Amino acid sequence: MSALPGSGPGAAVTGLDASPVDSSPETLAELPPLTEQTRREAREIIARYPQPRSALLPMLHLVQSYQGYVSPEGVALCADELGLTKAEVGAVATFYTMYKRRPAGRHLVSVCTNTLCAVLGGQRIYDALSADLGIHHDETTADGSITLEHAECLAACDYAPVVTVDYEFYDQQDVESARSLVAALRRGEKPHPTRGAPLTDFRGVSRQLAGFSQHADEAAARAAVDAPMQDEPTLRGVRLAAERGETAPPMPGPEPEPADAGEPAETVAPSGGTGETPEEEAADARVAAADTPAERAGAAQTHPDTGAEYGRPRPPAGRQREGTDTPPAAEPATGTDPTQSKEA
Numbered sequence: 001m002s003a004l005p006g007s008g009p010g011a012a013v014t015g016l017d018a019s020p021v022d023s024s025p026e027t028l029a030e031l032p033p034l035t036e037q038t039r040r041e042a043r044e045i046i047a048r049y050p051q052p053r054s055a056l057l058p059m060l061h062l063v064q065s066y067q068g069y070v071s072p073e074g075v076a077l078c079a080d081e082l083g084l085t086k087a088e089v090g091a092v093a094t095f096y097t098m099y100k101r102r103p104a105g106r107h108l109v110s111v112c113t114n115t116l117c118a119v120l121g122g123q124r125i126y127d128a129l130s131a132d133l134g135i136h137h138d139e140t141t142a143d144g145s146i147t148l149e150h151a152e153c154l155a156a157c158d159y160a161p162v163v164t165v166d167y168e169f170y171d172q173q174d175v176e177s178a179r180s181l182v183a184a185l186r187r188g189e190k191p192h193p194t195r196g197a198p199l200t201d202f203r204g205v206s207r208q209l210a211g212f213s214q215h216a217d218e219a220a221a222r223a224a225v226d227a228p229m230q231d232e233p234t235l236r237g238v239r240l241a242a243e244r245g246e247t248a249p250p251m252p253g254p255e256p257e258p259a260d261a262g263e264p265a266e267t268v269a270p271s272g273g274t275g276e277t278p279e280e281e282a283a284d285a286r287v288a289a290a291d292t293p294a295e296r297a298g299a300a301q302t303h304p305d306t307g308a309e310y311g312r313p314r315p316p317a318g319r320q321r322e323g324t325d326t327p328p329a330a331e332p333a334t335g336t337d338p339t340q341s342k343e344a
């Protein structure tokens with residue numbers, strides 16, 4: 001597997017990261033030690049889960065919140081607390097790109113260079129920052145202020161090109177705005193993200209990802225979560241769809257039970273004898289009269305029978321099940337031979 005374009009020699013590669021964990025004596029000497037407080041917090045995380053090993057991912061973030069990466073000491077702590085081998089912890093820590101193999105800078109700047117961001121300028125942004133900072137993918141500036149990385153799609157394509165700092169979004173960037181952002185970070189400023197919570201730093205957000213609040217109290221946490229955002233790109237599609245009368249088709253439901261032999265297939269329940277209200281019968285008629293899939297989906301969405309399988313045969317009234325979405329095939333069999341039961 002080859003390194004990303006622009007990566008320096010020995011830098012991390014894409015996918016399964018084969019780069020070694022940084023355990024050089026100089027690095028380890030500079031790290032704040034993991035303390036009894038770290039262990040207490042690790043146990044607090046473990047107590048949240050029915051299975052202790054489920055706590056491993058937030059515990060790795062906890063380690064990063066203290067030491068800026070998943071250090072050998074952190075791997076040993078997680079293994080010790082969870083009864084796992086260090087190899088098992090390392091296998092998880094090296095699988096995900098959010099776990100760093102060498103100490104990250106004060107801020108982690110991630111530039112999306114995936115398809116949509118790339119064609120709209122993401123690669124130019126990455127190249128400019130890399131040249132300005134003199135570092136490549138997964139490298140940190142000499143003053144420890146910035147770690148730069150390529151990122152795969154950050155799930156914000158409607159805001160492309162996207163840059164995140166410590167996983168907070170800075171949308172619709174260009175080369176100059178990204179340069180200004182990074183310059184401000186290096187001066188110690190924290191420009192507010194274009195949406196979401198205020199910026200902290202890499203260790204601070206790692207603590208949040210471990211499940212510990214960064215906010216002084218509940219009100220401050222709520223204010224951060226409810227912070228204003230620029231949502232126009234996301235809502236633009238919704239508005240256009242509303243103007244055009246377009247709706248998404250309903251989610252597919254469970255497959256209908258096979259009709260009994262000789263039972264006529266119906267696409268819409270006939271009026272009379274079904275127990276439906278006049279409103280439901282009118283809605284059925286609107287669905288049946290729709291000419292196109294889009295019209296049909298729109299009529300279905302306003303149908304009072306949410307979840308009904310429009311256009312599919314309805315089971316006879318006596319066989320309709322209430323209060324469950326369990327498909328027939330998933331229901332426990334009844335009338336089974338008691339000799340087959342473990343409890344018999």
Ligand code: FES
Binds near residue numbers: 112114116117160
């Ligand atoms: S391609 Fe960049 S956010 Fe999706």
